Amino acid sequence: MAPFLVIVVTLCRLTGTHGITTVSEEVSVEVGATVSIPCLYKPSHKNLVKYLCKGGVWLSCDKIITTNSKSSFPEGQYTISDDPDQGVFTVSIISQEEGTQTYWCAVEMGFSKLDEKTQFKLFVSKGKSSLYVDQQEITGFAGDSINISFDSKTHGKRGWCILGHCKEPQDGFIEGSHYSIDASKQGVFVVTMKDLDMESSGWYIFFQGKLNMPIHLTVAVNSKTMNTRKFKSVASKGIKKNILVKQTLKLNQIVSSLIKVSSETDVVYSSVMPVHSTAAQNKPTGDMNLKVNPLLVIHLIHAFIY
C-alpha cells in the first residue's frame, strides 16, 4: 500500500497543474499566424521567472523563452510578457510548422522544488483554423456591450468562461448573466458581453469540443458613452480600498511599535527581580516612560479607528 501511495503522490507532483492555469487541450492556428496564450499563476509566484517549454515530455522539453531573457530560439517566433498585477504571463507564438505541438507554461521554483507547469497543445494547419477569431485582443467601453464572432469548423459543446474559472469543456457552459452566445448562423458563434465595467477586463476562453480560443478584453472608460453610475461605483470602490490600505498600514505601524514597547517594558519589569538587576541598570532610564499596559493601548487604538 505505502509504495503505491508514494507512486501516486509522485505522479501527481509530476503532472500537477494546480499552480498554473491555461487553455484546456488545444488551440488551432494557421501556419504563420500569431496566437497568444495566457498562463495564469498563483500570487505567490509573482516575482519568479516564467517560461515557455516545448516538447511532449516535460523532462526533455526545450526552454524556448523566459521572462528574464526575452531572446528566443528560433529568433522572432516567440514573445513572452508578464503581468504580475494580474498574475498572468502571456506567450505569443508564430508557428511555421504544420501539425500538433505540445508546449508548457512553467514557473521556475528554484533548486529545492520542481518547477510548476501546465501543458497546452497547438494544432497548426494550412488554411483558416478550425476555431477562428479575427482578433484575440479586444477593447470595449464601460457601459457598452461587445460582440465577438468565432468561425467554427469543429463540433462539441461550446462555452465562454473567464480564464481560471473554466470547468471541463464536457460540462461546458457560459458563466455569468452578462454573456450570451448566438448560434443561429451555421458555423458562426457570436458571444455578446453586456454591461461592461472595468472589472470585466481580463482573459476569457471560448471553447468548442477540445478547441479553445483565448480572448483578452480591455475595458476603457469613454467620456461620451460613460455610464456615470457605474463609474461612480468603481471610483468609490477605489477610494474605499485606499482608505483601508492606509488604515491597515497605520495599524501595522502601531502594532509593531506596541510590540517594541511591550518587549522593552518586559525588560523593565524584570528589573524588579534581583536576578536581572544588572540588566536593568544597563537600560537607559528613558525606557521607564514606556510602562504602559499594551492591552489598554490596543483598546484605545481600536476605539480610535472604528
Ligand SMILES: *[C@@H]1O[C@H](CO)[C@@H](O)[C@H](O)[C@H]1NC(C)=O
Ligand atoms: C451584437 O449583435 C446583435 C445581434 O446578434 C446586435 O443586435 C447588436 O447590435 C450587436 N452589438 C454590437 C455592439 O455590435
